[in-house]
Amino acid sequence: MNTTPAFRALGDPTRRAILDLLAEEERPVGALVDRFAMSQPALSQHLRVLRDAGLVTPRKDGRRRLYRVQGAPLEGVHDWVGRYERFWSARLDALGAYLDDERSR
Amino acid sequence: MNTTPAFRALGDPTRRAILDLLAEEERPVGALVDRFAMSQPALSQHLRVLRDAGLVTPRKDGRRRLYRVQGAPLEGVHDWVGRYERFWSARLDALGAYLDDERSR
């Protein structure tokens, strides 16, 4: 699985905020437009990036498109970041320091 | 904690690869230059982005700078993504489908 489009999509704070809103519930584009200080096309473009990254999917409902989160690509992101857990866990940081110390002996 | 610089830094695949190398062990810039098909300044610039995001720190060693991972900002990233776990977990996806079904009844 290629996580690059997902990582790139998450690089923009507006897109993360969109995901946060869609995580609460499925929403039409208009509901998102109401929440951001930018034009409707700008939102549609962000949604396209998210769609292309597989992070959201639209569902037709009359003339509206209801977007929902499609989380699968986030698992790869989560896993990648998770491999760094020892770099922020205090206990394992201590272990890291110990190993560094050992190595320099 | 502001996770935006970290998310943005991780958006580039070269920088993720740099982190992967530094996660194995502390390395000088030259060791990274050897691993990528790009110039030394390009690497130094990627390292600057990672440094500014708090993801790596250099340590002086003679005329070299040894870079190491500084994982703290990744915890915020991991937490943010972790909130989406239900969107990729099969069991909870089934629950989600069930709830959607209930709602539309």
Add this chain to the structure above:
DNA sequence: TTGACATATAAGCGATGCCTTATCTAAAGT
């Protein structure tokens, strides 16, 4: 102290990103 080495910074360039306004398509309401 002179020269080689390791890295950072500067300047510039083409590609990409994020926004805008204008327009197109499709579905509803009248």
Add this chain to the structure above:
DNA sequence: ACTTTAGATAAGGCATCGCTTATATGTCAA
């Protein structure tokens, strides 16, 4: 049929990105 509504796409502007080559800074070695 015409108009309105919801959304996507097109085109263009300006900033930022990711690279390059050239140069500056600091350290080691002869």
